Amino acid sequence: MSSSPAVQDVLASRYRLDALVGVGGMAKVYRARDLRLDRAVAVKVFRPDIDATDSLRFAVETRVLSALAHPGLIPIQDTGVHDGHGFLVLRLVNGPTLRREIADGALPVDRVRHLGAQLADALAHVHANGVVHRDVKPSNILLDEGDRAVLADFGLARVLGTTRLTRSDHMAGTAAYLAPEQVTGTEVDCPADIYALGLVLLECLTARREYEGGDVETAVARLHRPPQIPRTLPPPLVRLLLLMTSLAPHRRPTAEACAEALRSDASPVVLPPAPVVVAPTKRSRTPLVVLATAATTLAASGALYWAFKTPTPAATPPALTPPTTSTTTTATTQATQTPEPTTTTRLPKPVARQPALATQAQTTKPSEVVETTNQPVPEAPPAAAVTPPLATTTPATATTTSDKSKPGHTKTPPPQRPK
Numbered sequence: 001m002s003s004s005p006a007v008q009d010v011l012a013s014r015y016r017l018d019a020l021v022g023v024g025g026m027a028k029v030y031r032a033r034d035l036r037l038d039r040a041v042a043v044k045v046f047r048p049d050i051d052a053t054d055s056l057r058f059a060v061e062t063r064v065l066s067a068l069a070h071p072g073l074i075p076i077q078d079t080g081v082h083d084g085h086g087f088l089v090l091r092l093v094n095g096p097t098l099r100r101e102i103a104d105g106a107l108p109v110d111r112v113r114h115l116g117a118q119l120a121d122a123l124a125h126v127h128a129n130g131v132v133h134r135d136v137k138p139s140n141i142l143l144d145e146g147d148r149a150v151l152a153d154f155g156l157a158r159v160l161g162t163t164r165l166t167r168s169d170h171m172a173g174t175a176a177y178l179a180p181e182q183v184t185g186t187e188v189d190c191p192a193d194i195y196a197l198g199l200v201l202l203e204c205l206t207a208r209r210e211y212e213g214g215d216v217e218t219a220v221a222r223l224h225r226p227p228q229i230p231r232t233l234p235p236p237l238v239r240l241l242l243l244m245t246s247l248a249p250h251r252r253p254t255a256e257a258c259a260e261a262l263r264s265d266a267s268p269v270v271l272p273p274a275p276v277v278v279a280p281t282k283r284s285r286t287p288l289v290v291l292a293t294a295a296t297t298l299a300a301s302g303a304l305y306w307a308f309k310t311p312t313p314a315a316t317p318p319a320l321t322p323p324t325t326s327t328t329t330t331a332t333t334q335a336t337q338t339p340e341p342t343t344t345t346r347l348p349k350p351v352a353r354q355p356a357l358a359t360q361a362q363t364t365k366p367s368e369v370v371e372t373t374n375q376p377v378p379e380a381p382p383a384a385a386v387t388p389p390l391a392t393t394t395p396a397t398a399t400t401t402s403d404k405s406k407p408g409h410t411k412t413p414p415p416q417r418p419k
Helices: 052-067 098-102 109-128 180-184 191-206 215-221 235-244 255-263 280-309 329-335
Strands: 015-023 027-034 039-046 076-082 085-091 141-143 149-151
Touching: 015 039, 052 076, 052 085, 098 141, 098 191, 109 149, 109 191, 109 255, 180 191, 191 235, 191 255, 235 255
Parallel strands: none
Antiparallel strands: 015 027, 027 039, 039 085, 076 085, 141 149
């Protein structure tokens, strides 16, 4: 087997290798020159010792790239074999990788939105053609001279509906950007690319890889904790990244929805709302409290109305404290309960005046009655008691001629002795 091609070698008598620009697991990428068309190209040369599976991957990548045409993808221009080495000729992108761009620090939010929308557009085209990239990461994203993001390296791409080349106990892709379903070995579909894109955008905003460590440790970490998204980012962007990196594939938005959300400041994807369990007692209590409060307040108002409307004899009514309205049934009931009983001296009903029997007790003025609260009423002294007149046939009073000059003077005749 001949050695691997080196710089200045000419492949298929047409493509001169000028410089090595990248090394991958299965191939090396060179900046080259198309001597026939006199233009700069990129040549991806595969290792000669690849196994049968890698040979199939080479065939899949060739077929996929030849069927896709999008500004965000690198189109294939030619393919061939040189001394047992298969190679692909691709459009050359003059610019750094996103990995190198992030090494200088976090990118502004607006630029991340711009680049993310372009990558989501490219993935939408890929997914629409029934292809899953399965290896979206910063080193596979190139930035051209117009700061456009271009998705490269379809070496691990899978055409949906075809035979799976990766064994169920193996992981295809880069451990730091694998989707949870890739880690667990379940069916991989388009949402896996959305998950990886979400981690890439998060890395652009923080300048750090979310899951660090060895391959196994890094891959399993996402099953134990979600990505830590800074809450200082715009809320719509935070929500989008949370959805893109959701553990459940069905909760992740489509590539089209991601592109639309990244181009606008609105909240991203419209998903069916999760069922919300509401305790019925908490909701049904509020109207009951309002009704009880209203009824109690109305009853208290009616009682006050009739209390003031009913005429009261000359006495001054006791001071009434208006009921206090509360927002709870208990407080309202306590505020409108009958106050503790008090001892109050009230005026008797007016009695017809008897001129002949004008006594001190009957001539007491209303103003002399004092209202006392919570105090016993003193008993009247015996001396001031009034003796009612005797019910006899004898006239109650008799007036003599000699006493007529004394007004108001009455003379009671002496009692007669029995014979």
